[in-house]
Amino acid sequence: xxxxxxxxxxxxxxxxxxxxxxxxxxxxxxxxxxxxxxxxxxxxxxxxxxxxxxxxxxxxxxxxxxxxxxxxxxxxxxxxxxxxxxxxxxxxxxxxxxxxxxxxxxxxxxxxxxxxxxxxxxxxxxxxxxxxxxxxxxxxxxxxxxxxxxxxxxxxxxxxxxxxxxxxxxxxxxxxxxxxxxxxxxxxxxxxxxxxxxxxxxxxxxxxxxxxxxxxxxxxxxxxxxxxxxxxxxxxxxxxxxxxxxxxxxxxxxxxxxxxxxxxxxxxxxxxxxxxxxxxxxxxxxxxxxxxxxxxxxxxxxxxxxxxxxxxxxxxxxxxxxxxxxxxxxxxxxxxxxxxxxxxxxxx
Amino acid sequence: xxxxxxxxxxxxxxxxxxxxxxxxxxxxxxxxxxxxxxxxxxxxxxxxxxxxxxxxxxxxxxxxxxxxxxxxxxxxxxxxxxxxxxxxxxxxxxxxxxxxxxxxxxxxxxxxxxxxxxxxxxxxxxxxxxxxxxxxxxxxxxxxxxxxxxxxxxxxxxxxxxxxxxxxxxxxxxxxxxxxxxxxxxxxxxxxxxxxxxxxxxxxxxxxxxxxxxxxxxxxxxxxxxxxxxxxxxxxxxxxxxxxxxxxxxxxxxxxxxxxxxxxxxxxxxxxxxxxxxxxxxxxxxxxxxxxxxxxxxxxxxxxxxxxxxxxxxxxxxxxxxxxxxxxxxxxxxxxxxxxxxxxxxxx
Numbered sequence: 209x210x211x212x213x214x215x216x217x218x219x220x221x222x223x224x225x226x227x228x229x230x231x232x233x234x235x236x237x238x239x240x241x242x243x244x245x246x247x248x249x250x251x252x253x254x255x256x257x258x259x260x261x262x263x264x265x266x267x268x269x270x271x272x273x274x275x276x277x278x279x280x281x282x283x284x285x286x287x288x289x290x291x292x293x294x295x296x297x298x299x300x301x302x303x304x305x306x307x308x309x310x311x312x313x314x315x316x317x318x319x320x321x322x323x324x325x326x327x328x329x330x331x332x333x334x335x336x337x338x339x340x341x342x343x344x345x346x347x348x349x350x351x352x353x354x355x356x357x358x359x360x361x362x363x364x365x366x367x368x369x370x371x372x373x374x375x376x377x378x379x380x381x382x383x384x385x386x387x388x389x390x391x392x393x394x395x396x397x398x399x400x401x402x403x404x405x406x407x408x409x410x411x412x413x414x415x416x417x418x419x420x421x422x423x424x425x426x427x428x429x430x431x432x433x434x435x436x437x438x439x440x441x442x443x444x445x446x447x448x449x450x451x452x453x454x455x456x457x458x459x460x461x462x463x464x465x466x467x468x469x470x471x472x473x474x475x476x477x478x479x480x481x482x483x484x485x486x487x488x489x490x491x492x493x494x495x496x497x498x499x500x501x502x503x504x505x506x507x508x509x510x511x512x513x514x515x516x517x518x519x520x521x522x523x524x525x526x527x528x529x530x531x532x533x534x535x536x537x538x539x540x541x542x543x544x545x546x547x548x549x550x551x552x553x554x555x556x
Numbered sequence: 557x558x559x560x561x562x563x564x565x566x567x568x569x570x571x572x573x574x575x576x577x578x579x580x581x582x583x584x585x586x587x588x589x590x591x592x593x594x595x596x597x598x599x600x601x602x603x604x605x606x607x608x609x610x611x612x613x614x615x616x617x618x619x620x621x622x623x624x625x626x627x628x629x630x631x632x633x634x635x636x637x638x639x640x641x642x643x644x645x646x647x648x649x650x651x652x653x654x655x656x657x658x659x660x661x662x663x664x665x666x667x668x669x670x671x672x673x674x675x676x677x678x679x680x681x682x683x684x685x686x687x688x689x690x691x692x693x694x695x696x697x698x699x700x701x702x703x704x705x706x707x708x709x710x711x712x713x714x715x716x717x718x719x720x721x722x723x724x725x726x727x728x729x730x731x732x733x734x735x736x737x738x739x740x741x742x743x744x745x746x747x748x749x750x751x752x753x754x755x756x757x758x759x760x761x762x763x764x765x766x767x768x769x770x771x772x773x774x775x776x777x778x779x780x781x782x783x784x785x786x787x788x789x790x791x792x793x794x795x796x797x798x799x800x801x802x803x804x805x806x807x808x809x810x811x812x813x814x815x816x817x818x819x820x821x822x823x824x825x826x827x828x829x830x831x832x833x834x835x836x837x838x839x840x841x842x843x844x845x846x847x848x849x850x851x852x853x854x855x856x857x858x859x860x861x862x863x864x865x866x867x868x869x870x871x872x873x874x875x876x877x878x879x880x881x882x883x884x885x886x887x888x889x890x891x892x893x894x895x896x897x898x899x900x901x902x903x904x
Contacts, residue, residue: 451768
């Protein structure tokens with residue numbers, strides 16, 4: 209899988225300055241770098257370098273450049289590439305962001321908090337004539353969901369938890385569908401996906417009454433053979449975000465679910481009192497809830513995040529889990545025959 | 557049940573002008589008059605009269621007064637007491653609302669659309685020095701849900717559909733709990749409940765990421781014997797609003813669910829392609845989802861809306877359904893021994 213396989217689509221109301229310097233904040237764990245990982249893997253041509261707070265241990269493996277050097281290397285925006293709980297802009301980040309503004313970079317954020325609501329940033333941007341761009345602002349006029357069936361085909365990635373591969377899986381499947389000559393669009397529902405794709409709806413920023421309606425709008429009526437491959441959000445098992453996930457599930461009316469799971473994770477990330485469901489429980493409940501708006505929905509298989517394993521270990525694990533779970537299992541980041549079988553199962 | 561049994565609590569940031577003239581818009585069906593019905597039944601002392609568009613057929617059975625006459629009778633605010641799909645302010649209502657402003661009334665709305673965003677209303681209010689008050693504005697600073705267990709006891713009303721008695725049931729149960737000498741608070745999650753109670757969080761207006769967190773904040777840690785009786789919203793079976801309902805369910809961490817259903821309703825209101833679940837299905841799925849944040853949750857019974865039946869018919873129906881569903885069944889609006897048994901089951 210690579211970014212070149214993702215066909216460019218026109219941005220809807222976005223005009224992002226590019227390329228990017230990726231800001232990693234004070235993260236010590238790459239698990240918090242969803243935005244940065246997504247951009248590095250799916251839009252590598254847009255990623256000039258990374259930059260972070262002094263002492264932070266997480267890295268994307270990109271060259272490290274200070275903002276002034278990144279500007280000289282071509283960068284035109286600092287992308288906040290680290291998720292903090294709730295999407296807030298952490299105070300320790302602010303001097304680093306101001307430094308970027310002073311170096312000539314605009315700022316792009318996918319956080320809930322508006323950049324301009326931080327007085328230091330607003331003042332610096334105004335003083336320097338720089339832009340503060342919030343990707344996580346839903347479009348106006350979203351409808352209440354109608355529940356009416358739509359034409360075309362839809363696939364939604366769902367998960368046993370957050371931050372384990374729902375976006376990557378959707379990007380990889382959309383690319384694979386196109387690789388087989390099918391019409392397919394990746395439909396972004398989160399800030400990173402929107403930065404990669406150039407359009408989409410930040411679903412977790414939508415007022416709750418309109419989430420299912422936003423999902424309906426995101427994957428509208430289409431040709432019978434067309435696929436919308438929709439980026440899932442959260443998990444119906446996550447005590448903080450399950451409502452977001454269910455609204456997206458109902459509004460997407462998926463024909464196909466692909467369940468995403470991370471090998472070795474047995475607790476909700478950040479909430480150790482919450483065990484993950486078994487794969488069987490997750491498939492059953494996801495299908496039960498999804499049938500409410502599409503009685504024909506089925507689960508094509510499991511996207512298993514095997515990061516940290518060797519190629520041989522991953523291949524053996526995928527084969528073992530596929531027998532155990534009685535479903536096609538693949539790691540889309542590794543591709544290979546198991547991934548082709550998962551694609552077959554989606555289309556079959 | 558009556559409003560006097562609801563102990564007054566101080567408003568949180570609200571200072572609503574009272575009493576009210578209830579505006580019914582162009583509604584032809586009392587099913588759209590949730591706000592008006594709630595105020596009439598639970599805050600009758602606040603309801604001076606009703607007013608509506610020419611030709612509209614719905615009525616709350618209150619005296620009909622034009623705004624100028626209502627002002628002379630003591631009214632100080634026009635309450636928009638009709639729900640339109642999505643919470644919009646319908647254009648045909650505007651001249652009637654302007655008439656109320658001219659008569660000296662402030663305007664109170666529970667719609668998603670801000671009153672001041674309607675240019676005609678804003679101009680009239682500014683010209684006349686009147687207030688436009690939006691009840692459906694969530695408080696700032698809502699947290700992401702933590703999923704941590706809280707002290708005290710919680711009851712949540714859930715439903716097979718919207719608009720069938722979740723608020724009434726919660727009000728009636730909170731009053732009954734207090735009638736038995738228990739400490740109990742009604743926790744409002746919708747605009748009408750907030751207008752009645754003077755505080756609460758309009759849960760369907762909260763950005764989706766924060767819905768479960770808002771529910772956690774709405775029913776905070778309390779004394780072990782204290783009950784929060786939480787007004788449910790929507791239905792996990794409603795294709796437009798299930799995500800709201802699930803976020804509220806998870807964040808509320810209820811010990812007790814009371815399932816609300818309307819006799820004779822077999823389709824989602826306004827969405828005839830969507831059948832309602834059976835009571836058994838609704839109880840099972842509600843409990844399955846609720847167990848994620850409170851493993852000890854149980855369903856105490858069914859609140860059955862028997863509006864339109866005679867007293868004898870309702871009593872016979874309630875007895876029959878209780879045998880059929882193997883659960884306590886009562887219509888809180890009618891009270892009586894079956895309702896006392898439902899209260900027993902909640903507390904037992």
